[in-house]
Amino acid sequence: MVRRPEEFREKQGIDVFLRHRVNRLDPKAKQIEVEDLEKGEKRSVGYDKLVLASGARSRRLGLPGEEAENLFTLKDLEDAIRLKQYVYRRQPNRVGILGSGYIGLEMAEAFRLRGLETTVFYRGTHPVSHLEPEISEHVLKELEANGVRFLGEHKPVALTTEGEGEIVSIETTKGQYPVDLVLTAFGVVPNVEIARDAGIRLGKTGAVWTDEGQRTDHPDIYAGGDCCEVHHQILEDSIFMPLGDVANKQGRVAGENAAGGKATFDGVVGSQCFQVFSLEVAATGITERVAREKGMDIGIQKIEASSKVHYMPGAKPLLLKIVFERPSGRLLGGHMVGREGVARRINTLAVAVQSRLTVQALSRMDFAYAPQFSAPFDPILIAAEQALKKL
Amino acid sequence: MVRRPEEFREKQGIDVFLRHRVNRLDPKAKQIEVEDLEKGEKRSVGYDKLVLASGARSRRLGLPGEEAENLFTLKDLEDAIRLKQYVYRRQPNRVGILGSGYIGLEMAEAFRLRGLETTVFYRGTHPVSHLEPEISEHVLKELEANGVRFLGEHKPVALTTEGEGEIVSIETTKGQYPVDLVLTAFGVVPNVEIARDAGIRLGKTGAVWTDEGQRTDHPDIYAGGDCCEVHHQILEDSIFMPLGDVANKQGRVAGENAAGGKATFDGVVGSQCFQVFSLEVAATGITERVAREKGMDIGIQKIEASSKVHYMPGAKPLLLKIVFERPSGRLLGGHMVGREGVARRINTLAVAVQSRLTVQALSRMDFAYAPQFSAPFDPILIAAEQALKKL
Numbered sequence: 101m102v103r104r105p106e107e108f109r110e111k112q113g114i115d116v117f118l119r120h121r122v123n124r125l126d127p128k129a130k131q132i133e134v135e136d137l138e139k140g141e142k143r144s145v146g147y148d149k150l151v152l153a154s155g156a157r158s159r160r161l162g163l164p165g166e167e168a169e170n171l172f173t174l175k176d177l178e179d180a181i182r183l184k185q186y187v188y189r190r191q192p193n194r195v196g197i198l199g200s201g202y203i204g205l206e207m208a209e210a211f212r213l214r215g216l217e218t219t220v221f222y223r224g225t226h227p228v229s230h231l232e233p234e235i236s237e238h239v240l241k242e243l244e245a246n247g248v249r250f251l252g253e254h255k256p257v258a259l260t261t262e263g264e265g266e267i268v269s270i271e272t273t274k275g276q277y278p279v280d281l282v283l284t285a286f287g288v289v290p291n292v293e294i295a296r297d298a299g300i301r302l303g304k305t306g307a308v309w310t311d312e313g314q315r316t317d318h319p320d321i322y323a324g325g326d327c328c329e330v331h332h333q334i335l336e337d338s339i340f341m342p343l344g345d346v347a348n349k350q351g352r353v354a355g356e357n358a359a360g361g362k363a364t365f366d367g368v369v370g371s372q373c374f375q376v377f378s379l380e381v382a383a384t385g386i387t388e389r390v391a392r393e394k395g396m397d398i399g400i401q402k403i404e405a406s407s408k409v410h411y412m413p414g415a416k417p418l419l420l421k422i423v424f425e426r427p428s429g430r431l432l433g434g435h436m437v438g439r440e441g442v443a444r445r446i447n448t449l450a451v452a453v454q455s456r457l458t459v460q461a462l463s464r465m466d467f468a469y470a471p472q473f474s475a476p477f478d479p480i481l482i483a484a485e486q487a488l489k490k491l
Numbered sequence: 492m493v494r495r496p497e498e499f500r501e502k503q504g505i506d507v508f509l510r511h512r513v514n515r516l517d518p519k520a521k522q523i524e525v526e527d528l529e530k531g532e533k534r535s536v537g538y539d540k541l542v543l544a545s546g547a548r549s550r551r552l553g554l555p556g557e558e559a560e561n562l563f564t565l566k567d568l569e570d571a572i573r574l575k576q577y578v579y580r581r582q583p584n585r586v587g588i589l590g591s592g593y594i595g596l597e598m599a600e601a602f603r604l605r606g607l608e609t610t611v612f613y614r615g616t617h618p619v620s621h622l623e624p625e626i627s628e629h630v631l632k633e634l635e636a637n638g639v640r641f642l643g644e645h646k647p648v649a650l651t652t653e654g655e656g657e658i659v660s661i662e663t664t665k666g667q668y669p670v671d672l673v674l675t676a677f678g679v680v681p682n683v684e685i686a687r688d689a690g691i692r693l694g695k696t697g698a699v700w701t702d703e704g705q706r707t708d709h710p711d712i713y714a715g716g717d718c719c720e721v722h723h724q725i726l727e728d729s730i731f732m733p734l735g736d737v738a739n740k741q742g743r744v745a746g747e748n749a750a751g752g753k754a755t756f757d758g759v760v761g762s763q764c765f766q767v768f769s770l771e772v773a774a775t776g777i778t779e780r781v782a783r784e785k786g787m788d789i790g791i792q793k794i795e796a797s798s799k800v801h802y803m804p805g806a807k808p809l810l811l812k813i814v815f816e817r818p819s820g821r822l823l824g825g826h827m828v829g830r831e832g833v834a835r836r837i838n839t840l841a842v843a844v845q846s847r848l849t850v851q852a853l854s855r856m857d858f859a860y861a862p863q864f865s866a867p868f869d870p871i872l873i874a875a876e877q878a879l880k881k882l
Binding site (some may be wrong): 345380 | 661724734735736737738757758759760762763765766771773774828835836839840841845846848853855856857859860863864865868870
């Protein structure tokens with residue numbers, strides 16, 4: 101816990117009620133129905149302004165056996181404690197992970213570092229399939245090099261339980277696999293039931309719609325975080341992208357406006373980074389696939405470069421792929437993978453994407469150079485310069 | 492040597508003449524006078540287009556004793572070899588470094604790592620005095636923590652020699668200091684003699700003037716690299732900033748235009764980074780002092796933040812100072828110091844400065860977040876957001 105309820109009260113005058121569930125929202129009466137889960141008591145609480153921050157929950161398989169004690173999700177602290185305790189107490193040997201996003205792969209690493217036999221099952225062919233295929237290819241190799249078995253095109257169809265109802269094997273579209281522990285990690289769904297029942301508008305993504313001030317379509321009701329959609333600046337459309345830093349920003353805008361402010365949130369461009377074993381992955385903007393699906397006229401530039409001057413200790417190759425609009429040259433996306441100097445480089449491209457910079461402008465940037473941090477021509481400059489030939 | 496002369500010839504059809512000195516340039520006759528230093532022969536060579544890349548040389552003390560065998564500069568490979576051989580052969584114990592820029596401090600580190608008693612003499616009060624004083628303060632502490640003695644406000648006035656003419660002590664405005672080896676490292680001066688004698692225009696900095704296509708004021712004569720001035724985008728003025736990456740870019744533009752192209756070089760904003768011991772320093776744009784000297788109405792925001800989420804191993808505090816114009820909010824400079832995640836962060840600010848972004852826009856950027864690389868709010872976002880209150 102970052103802060104205790106008393107700290108909110110003492111330092112900021114904010115009352116925090118834990119173990120209190122809101123069951124219903126009545127926008128007309130401006131009231132919420134709150135249930136004290138300790139005492140089992142319900143009461144109505146009025147509000148002048150309301151901020152919805154109901155979050156999201158792990159997507160479920162929808163298969164019998166999903167309630168087994170040895171099946172886990174990883175959404176909140178309680179999930180993590182439950183999982184860790186089970187691993188310590190029961191010493192499972194074979195772990196099956198369903199899903200191949202950041203959570204699934206970070207947990208695959210954690211299980212492998214504990215020496216467990218770890219298999220990732222995924223319906224697609226490659227891990228982190230929302231990223232560029234070139235990146236997924238590197239991630240796949242990194243998983244395999246570290247002893248994680250990745251089974252692509254495996255869709256789970258059944259969970260076999262035994263004894264006290266524990267799962268003993270996973271059946272997929274391709275076979276039967278014995279397991280001692282299952283982690284499901286294929287995304288989250290927004291908690292919108294209370295909002296929906298109150299007649300608050302949901303967007304086409306299924307999450308709560310808001311304007312750029314995090315206002316819902318109901319007066320005096322704001323929303324922020326994983327229960328909401330977010331505006332994508334390049335797609336010029338709403339998407340569901342439940343990431344911690346986005347939630348943080350939305351929450352601040354919602355709170356400020358609920359208190360009478362005029363804050364706005366510009367939305368996102370999809371900046372993200374993660375690490376699996378010693379591989380760093382980072383992205384900003386849109387992928388080649390998304391750009392093509394949108395029917396954009398685009399160019400692609402891929403380069404392999406060194407993370408720093410090649411003769412410096414620790415220099416590692418990295419792959420950089422940029423996506424740009426033609427003929428304007430506007431940078432639409434940047435995607436990187438490597439073992440060093442990747443994640444901390446991506447925000448340079450993030451600013452370029454959000455400033456609507458062209459590859460022409462990017463290729464002329466004055467960047468800081470020292471051999472232990474970069475080549476005289478940073479990989480970003482090399483990619484931008486090579487892209488000029490494709491406009 | 493990155494490439495041998497034969498490689499230039501075979502791969503690119505470029506003839507390279509080493510140990511050949513150009514003594515004179517005759518723009519009217521379109522000829523240069525070349526001296527073969529091996530054979531002692533002189534000859535005239537005609538040209539259609541000429542690129543001046545005469546570089547720079549170490550600034551000299553101008554004191555008797557400067558020719559001593561145990562006084563060194565560090566400008567080129569030969570200097571480095573000579574210095575290294577001397578250190579191996581003669582095993583000096585006490586080193587005096589005159590100057591406190593990047594070269595002087597990097598060498599102070601190198602000498603300390605060899606266990607030598609190392610003293611840096613500087614006429615100013617703090618090292619790297621072209622940077623923000625907050626950064627200089629950290630650098631000073633880092634030098635002292637690693638056993639380098641920094642003597643500020645010491646201007647050298649004499650070198651005492653003995654025996655075969657070797658320097659045995661340095662006399663400064665404050666005292667006499669015994670030394671076994673002296674390194675002078677207080678900048679370089681552009682090699683402009685041939686250009687000047689040929690009537691080619693020099694700028695007010697004393698270096699060769701060029702336009703944005705690296706053309707001199709003489710037809711068919713281009714120039715690039717450390718012999719040239721460079722345009723500063725924020726100061727909107729020419730400066731002398733002899734850095735390797737800048738030289739590289741100027742040389743490419745000069746070469747392309749000499750070959751009939753139409754390349755341009757936008758100039759610099761002063762992006763730079765360096766490391767001394769375990770301290771990383773990085774900067775882009777202009778400092779508070781320069782902005783005030785220019786009479787700009789500016790705001791300053793300083794923050795201390797963690798290089799990554801505080802609970803992650805390896806998280807280190809960093810100091811970020813941004814300089815912005817008022818009331819517009821335009822970002823004019825960013826300056827960082829810390830032990831982790833500094834140098835690779837600066838180009839994010841470099842793009843912002845060069846895109847003329849305001850702190851308002853910067854505070855809304857969608858950056859990539861993972862706890863091992865950054866906090867959910869990157870230090871850059873925190874600084875920009877806090878700056879909003881000062882507009």
